[in-house]
Amino acid sequence: KAGVTQTPRYLIKTRGQQVTLSCSPISGHRSVSWYQQTPGQGLQFLFEYFSETQRNKGNFPGRFSGRQFSNSRSEMNVSTLELGDSALYLCASSLLGGGRDEQFFGPGTRLTVL
Amino acid sequence: AQKVTQAQTEISVVEKEDVTLDCVYETRDTTYYLFWYKQPPSGELVFLIRRNSFDEQNEISGRYSWNFQKSTSSFNFTITASQVVDSAVYFCALRINNAGNMLTFGGGTRLMVKP
Numbered sequence: 001k002a003g004v005t006q007t008p009r010y011l012i013k014t015r016g017q018q019v020t021l022s023c024s025p026i027s028g029h030r031s032v033s034w035y036q037q038t039p040g041q042g043l044q045f046l047f048e049y050f051s052e053t054q055r056n057k058g059n060f061p062g063r064f065s066g067r068q069f070s071n072s073r074s075e076m077n078v079s080t081l082e083l084g085d086s087a088l089y090l091c092a093s094s095l096l097g098g099g100r101d102e103q104f105f106g107p108g109t110r111l112t113v114l
Numbered sequence: 115a116q117k118v119t120q121a122q123t124e125i126s127v128v129e130k131e132d133v134t135l136d137c138v139y140e141t142r143d144t145t146y147y148l149f150w151y152k153q154p155p156s157g158e159l160v161f162l163i164r165r166n167s168f169d170e171q172n173e174i175s176g177r178y179s180w181n182f183q184k185s186t187s188s189f190n191f192t193i194t195a196s197q198v199v200d201s202a203v204y205f206c207a208l209r210i211n212n213a214g215n216m217l218t219f220g221g222g223t224r225l226m227v228k229p
Contacts, residue, residue: 043219043222045217045218048214055214056216088157101215102161103215105151106158107157107158
């Protein structure tokens with residue numbers, strides 16, 4: 001079974017631009033979560049989608065948004081990029097989400113904002 | 115609110131030494147899950163173990179073992195006879211029962227195993 005894939009793997013943007021990151025979960029998984037990892041703040045939960053609905057949201061500004069498609073693939077969007085948005089963005093998928101479910105993480109997208 | 119603390123930011127050992135990574139958590143929920151993940155330089159988080167709050171049995175998997183103690187809110191991870199390939203950043207994480215898949219991570223411990 002293929003693992004969680006994320007595209008692109010690396011991205012360089014400038015302040016003020018917007019960016020869209022993509023995540024394809026493991027086949028059959030319906031829950032997709034996104035995390036931001038920075039040296040200063042560590043790993044922080046952004047949001048979780050399940051069956052095309054946002055189920056949980058972390059403490060991030062509205063510039064961070066996401067969506068999930070009917071095939072469970074997910075995208076996250078960051079508008080009006082700031083230097084502090086430079087980070088590794090990790091996506092994780094699980095079968096149903098919560099409970100005993102195990103989350104499998106993708107390799108991440110490293111975003112650099114100049 | 116939940117919190118996970120990994121007090122050791124960096125540990126350096128020589129190959130074959132045993133090493134313990136500490137994890138202390140805080141939550142008011144009675145049903146929760148604890149996890150350990152390994153993050154090698156490639157960046158991908160690799161799942162190591164999951165424990166639920168009602169199962170305090172210690173677990174051993176090869177050179178890895180975990181000690182869960184609710185009385186001290188700790189979930190420590192020991193690597194026996196460490197190897198260079200164990201060098202990575204290790205994260206402890208907490209998920210409460212009614213929060214879907216939201217994980218609260220500790221700050222991570224960077225383990226360096228020298229030959």
